[in-house]
Amino acid sequence: MKVAVVKENAPGERRVALVPETVPRLTQAGLEVLVEEGAGDGAWFPDSTYLAAGATISKTADLYATADVILTVTRPDESAVAKLRSGQAVVGMLAPLIDPHFAGELAERGVTAVSLDGLPRTLSRAQGMDALTSQANVAGYKAVLVAAEAYGRFFPLLITAAGTARPAKLLVLGTGVAGLQAIGTARRLGAQVSGYDVRPASKGEVESLGATFVELTSVVSAAGEGGYARELTPEERDAQQAELAAHIGRHDVVITTAQVPGRRPPQLVTEDALAAMSAGSVIVDMGASALGGNVAGSVAGQTVVTPNGVTIIGAQNLPATVPTASSNAYSRNISALLLHMVTASAPDSRALAIDTTDDIQAGVVITHGGEVVHPAVAKLLQTEGGNDVDRAGH
Ligand code: NAD
Numbered sequence: 413m414k415v416a417v418v419k420e421n422a423p424g425e426r427r428v429a430l431v432p433e434t435v436p437r438l439t440q441a442g443l444e445v446l447v448e449e450g451a452g453d454g455a456w457f458p459d460s461t462y463l464a465a466g467a468t469i470s471k472t473a474d475l476y477a478t479a480d481v482i483l484t485v486t487r488p489d490e491s492a493v494a495k496l497r498s499g500q501a502v503v504g505m506l507a508p509l510i511d512p513h514f515a516g517e518l519a520e521r522g523v524t525a526v527s528l529d530g531l532p533r534t535l536s537r538a539q540g541m542d543a544l545t546s547q548a549n550v551a552g553y554k555a556v557l558v559a560a561e562a563y564g565r566f567f568p569l570l571i572t573a574a575g576t577a578r579p580a581k582l583l584v585l586g587t588g589v590a591g592l593q594a595i596g597t598a599r600r601l602g603a604q605v606s607g608y609d610v611r612p613a614s615k616g617e618v619e620s621l622g623a624t625f626v627e628l629t630s631v632v633s634a635a636g637e638g639g640y641a642r643e644l645t646p647e648e649r650d651a652q653q654a655e656l657a658a659h660i661g662r663h664d665v666v667i668t669t670a671q672v673p674g675r676r677p678p679q680l681v682t683e684d685a686l687a688a689m690s691a692g693s694v695i696v697d698m699g700a701s702a703l704g705g706n707v708a709g710s711v712a713g714q715t716v717v718t719p720n721g722v723t724i725i726g727a728q729n730l731p732a733t734v735p736t737a738s739s740n741a742y743s744r745n746i747s748a749l750l751l752h753m754v755t756a757s758a759p760d761s762r763a764l765a766i767d768t769t770d771d772i773q774a775g776v777v778i779t780h781g782g783e784v785v786h787p788a789v790a791k792l793l794q795t796e797g798g799n800d801v802d803r804a805g806h
Contacts, residue, residue: 414480416448416481417430425454431452432465434743445462446468448471454735472495479500498523505527515778525778526778532771547738551730552592586706591614608659612635643678653680677703686724
């Protein structure tokens with residue numbers, strides 16, 4: 413079976429789906445690895461490093477013509493989709509819940525689509541394949557560095573002959589994977605850190621990292637299914653926003669990561685909360701998207717300064733800005749999933765062994781045999797929607 417690594421072509425995307433270190437894991441399993449010329453350049457893996465690891469460097473047209481499986485980080489663009497053949501498989505973070513029509517198009521072309529963002533995250537045997545977690549870790553780390561760079565003061569307490577600088581007070585709103593990594597990173601930089609989440613289970617995790625957990629009286633718990641949060645009712649949301657505003661106003665730096673599966677990101681920082689902050693404060697909104705983010709007025713991919721001097725950074729694709737680390741982790745995730753799907757097939761098989769009765773595959777296989785086989789994506793397609801869905805492969 414020929415597995416191909418393509419060069420990502422989304423703007424600003426510097427990650428690569430497979431790094432040279434992982435190539436031998438696939439070749440030892442009997443797979444042939446093709447790499448599109450220059451695919452690893454953005455993540456500092458030149459073609460020569462893939463050759464040395466046992467891969468073949470291939471021109472774009474040859475690669476699409478001969479590969480059985482295409483590995484990507486994000487979803488292929490129109491020109492790449494046009495090159496996909498019936499019977500070929502594409503494996504990546506394809507975000508089918510954001511755009512179910514894309515899945516429909518792949519099904520029509522007879523392409524098997526496997527999306528890592530559908531992986532069941534609480535299955536312990538699938539943890540090594542969890543790309544949402546590995547990329548959220550990178551994003552949480554980088555968000556703190558982005559905030560530190562925009563902040564006009566120090567993060568740590570500094571006592572010098574020229575005076576004493578107090579530590580920055582940093583608040584993380586939403587303490588899932590990215591939020592906990594942000595807390596750890598901010599603590600390492602010496603900030604005084606607090607965290608808040610609607611899932612009560614996160615209190616212990618926040619405190620175990622040495623940060624203070626902010627408890628609100630208005631929303632005691634909004635734990636949903638599968639470890640995720642549920643959407644708040646309008647009354648809960650208003651009460652939460654009002655109570656949070658007082659806490660936000662006491663902080664210098666705020667990092668927001670809140671997401672609810674299948675919903676727009678909740679707004680946690682309102683205009684009133686922004687007005688309560690001091691000039692020079694910084695917010696990094698990791699929930700920023702075209703449909704709005706966690707912060708009033710944030711714009712994805714842009715930095716906005718409010719009239720009272722609060723810098724709001726609409727973070728976008730932070731993992732791509734730490735491309736080597738994020739590619740290393742992603743490469744381990746995608747190769748673990750790929751090997752899970754080929755071990756069941758005959759060694760000389762030219763296709764993945766699709767089996768949607770397997771609980772891992774049931775989450776990740778989106779299209780197969782000309783059909784959209786993933787129930788949630790198929791349902792979205794039928795209802796012609798996905799309009800209220802703003803969740804995906806980050
Ligand atoms: P996510 O990206 O969906 O959301 C980020 C955080 O935002 C979550 O902690 C969520 O509770 C919080 N949030 C949502 N609405 C909020 C609101 N209105 N106010 C404040 N906070 C709000 O979450 P994630 O980082 O993907 O993690 C979700 C859960 O999955 C966590 O419980 C995590 O521990 C769990 N998880 C488990 C595993 C595993 O078991 N292997 C792996 C990854 C994640």
